[in-house]
Amino acid sequence: MSKQSKEFWRWREYRHTVPEMDWHDAKIVTAGVDIGSVGSKSVIMLDGKLHAYAAIRTGGVSEETAIRVLNWALDETGLQTKNVHCIVGTGYGRVNVPFAKRTITEIACHARGAHYIYGPTVRTVLDIGGQDCKAIRCDEKGKVISFLMNDKCAAGTGRGLEVFADLIRVPIAELGKASLNVEKEPAPVSNTCVIFAKAESVALLRQGWEKEKVAAAYHLAMVNRIIDLLTKVGVEKDFVVTGGVANNIGIISRLEKNLGIKPLEPNVDPILAGAMGAALFAKALYEKQIGLR
Amino acid sequence: MLAHYGYKDGSGDYFIIIDTDKCDGCGKCVEACAYGVMELIEDEFDIEDGSMAAVTEEHRKKIKYSCGPCKPISGERKLPCVLACSPKAISHSW
Amino acid sequence: MITAGVDVGAKYVKVVLLEDGRKVLKRANGIVGFDILKSATEVFEKALLEAGLNHDRISRVTATGMGRKAIHKKHPLNAGEIVPEVIADAKGAYHLLPAVKTIIDVGAEEGRGVKVGEGGKVKDFVINERCAAGAGTFIETMARALEVGVEDMGPLALKATKAIPMNAQCCVFAESEVVTLIHSKVTKEDISKAIHDAMAGRIASMVLRIGVEKEVVLIGGVARNPGFLPPLKKELNTEITIPEHPQYVGAFGASLLAFETEGK
Incomplete structure (x- = not known):
């Protein structure tokens, strides 16, 4: 592949500060840093309320990525790292978050973050990240009761979608929508292996299938695979989807249809759930430290 | 908490399930496994301290193979990790 | 009597033409295309051509491999039987060793x-x-x-x-x-x-x-x-x-099975 070729898998980095909040008014300032395999996220919380966040692509050195994403989230808030009382690291690269007081697994953080985003009725959290897929069951406090994680293989992960975006040359952010642009849902391609699914997709394209139709077959295969994993831990309402793939409408709408359960709609970007959970754990940790709990 | 370590692929389901509420962190399963599949990890699920048994990162992605020698297709199967666990916190999905 | 074994793999079709259950007359292979039956037929005909044989000289065709169903009792290849890969492998390997x-x-x-x-x-x-x-x-x-x-x-x-x-x-x-x-x-x-x-x-x-x-x-x-x-x-x-020609063992096994079935 030539260096000039467009990178269809690449998504944009972004940050945001919630307006009309001032850290000077807050008793406890915490941060969560989620170093994922593909994306890294940081969340700043004031007394357990979302204040600012940033999401970037994970670089080659996790420590540098952690510093960059935290600093970017702090940007425009007037805060500096030294003003943050407690930082918790999570995600695949969590041991490499330099200033973290403690590390918590992304499984616990996603459950905790989903509990914060969607409320205490959440019982099942499906997190689809760049290189893994996690099915998590939790209680009314956001505590994990059961979980299953698949990080062995790219089928059913964001990486699988990136491979496909490159293949059909459609930007990853538009892929899900494109896959819904079909009259009738086609039969799925192989759902167990991205390499085989890709080969089957190439064959379908050569047979003259529209890109959208092949995308539908690919998305459907991925959804079948995810449902397979999900049913292993069981699905109980309320059901939510977090992680980067939660933004893919082609996956979400098919999950809803084939599972018969509608996922709750988020009021913030669900890619941040892990970092939010980490910031909330950081708050609990700080409270414990100063004798509040 | 039921921790499912492993994966599912085209050939089947391969999970070692650890009931962390039953696991007392004794580490006998770690000693019992000849292939280094089990380890004790720090409890990273909450802010409290403690340790629990888990499947090592390395083996999570290949336990179908790692556990293969203890699971002959024909003949008796004895799983040393399951036998070593007195609180009965470990089970295999396949 | 000449029998044929056709192994329709994921990537290649392998064909073995066998005389009297003993002598391999021809081996041939080709890539599997979209149309499995067509790909298999082409390789089969290539083998016949190279061996200087007509289709009607082949008493029986047995197929194996993951694409075997595509050629089972289908014109013009007309594979009479299909067998799983493991059966064909065992037959072929046992015969060789x-x-x-x-x-x-x-x-x-x-x-x-x-x-x-x-x-x-x-x-x-x-x-x-x-x-x-x-x-x-x-x-x-x-x-x-x-x-x-x-x-x-x-x-x-x-x-x-x-x-x-x-x-x-x-x-x-x-x-x-x-x-x-x-x-x-x-x-x-x-x-x-x-x-x-x-x-x-x-x-x-x-x-x-x-x-x-x-x-x-x-x-x-x-x-x-x-x-x-x-x-x-x-x-x-x-x-x-x-063994020599390791990629043909399945097809060879299938050709042996065709010979045994025909001989019954």
Whole structure:
């Protein structure tokens, strides 16, 4: 592949500060840093309320990525790292978050973050990240009761979608929508292996299938695979989807249809759930430290 | 908490399930496994301290193979990790 | 009497024409296209042409391989019977080496282990399917990531000086790992060895589930890759024989089965 070729898998980095909040008014300032395999996220919380966040692509050195994403989230808030009382690291690269007081697994953080985003009725959290897929069951406090994680293989992960975006040359952010642009849902391609699914997709394209139709077959295969994993831990309402793939409408709408359960709609970007959970754990940790709990 | 370590692929389901509420962190399963599949990890699920048994990162992605020698297709199967666990916190999905 | 065995694999069709259940008259192969029946027919006709035979000289055609159903009782190939790969493998391997007890067959998309009992009967088998990491596709995909020809992979691996572990168990993740290794200046030779070692490890663990007893034979397209045998021997701690034309053993077995059926 030539260096000039467009990178269809690449998504944009972004940050945001919630307006009309001032850290000077807050008793406890915490941060969560989620170093994922593909994306890294940081969340700043004031007394357990979302204040600012940033999401970037994970670089080659996790420590540098952690510093960059935290600093970017702090940007425009007037805060500096030294003003943050407690930082918790999570995600695949969590041991490499330099200033973290403690590390918590992304499984616990996603459950905790989903509990914060969607409320205490959440019982099942499906997190689809760049290189893994996690099915998590939790209680009314956001505590994990059961979980299953698949990080062995790219089928059913964001990486699988990136491979496909490159293949059909459609930007990853538009892929899900494109896959819904079909009259009738086609039969799925192989759902167990991205390499085989890709080969089957190439064959379908050569047979003259529209890109959208092949995308539908690919998305459907991925959804079948995810449902397979999900049913292993069981699905109980309320059901939510977090992680980067939660933004893919082609996956979400098919999950809803084939599972018969509608996922709750988020009021913030669900890619941040892990970092939010980490910031909330950081708050609990700080409270414990100063004798509040 | 039921921790499912492993994966599912085209050939089947391969999970070692650890009931962390039953696991007392004794580490006998770690000693019992000849292939280094089990380890004790720090409890990273909450802010409290403690340790629990888990499947090592390395083996999570290949336990179908790692556990293969203890699971002959024909003949008796004895799983040393399951036998070593007195609180009965470990089970295999396949 | 001339019989034919057609092995419709994931990637190649292999055809063997057999005279009187003893003498191989012709071997031929070709890539599997979209139309499996058409691809298989073309290879079959190529074999006939090269052997100087007419279609009506073939008394019976038996098919095996993952695409076998596509040619079962379908004109013009008209495969009378279809048999699973493990049956054809056992038949062919036993005929070539009567002392065989374990067959390891690694094709483009599947890896298989077969335990052979008396008379070449299948006692037990294990299949690793629908995951590219346990089959020839893995080496092919890695060759692309390394930017070398797939046929150069084995010879490269044999020139390696260091053993480097590979962590990824998935073709897609392994591609990224290979790129990382290239960037960290690991030589292509060492990376190629790591690829073969990883694959041999997976195949060995699969075969260990049925138990490994001598004689052990390695067949299938991957058997032609010289880089695969050394790590497999090491993992299984045994001698392994590779018959001549290892990729045709399934088709050969099918042609023998066709002869036996016809003779009844």
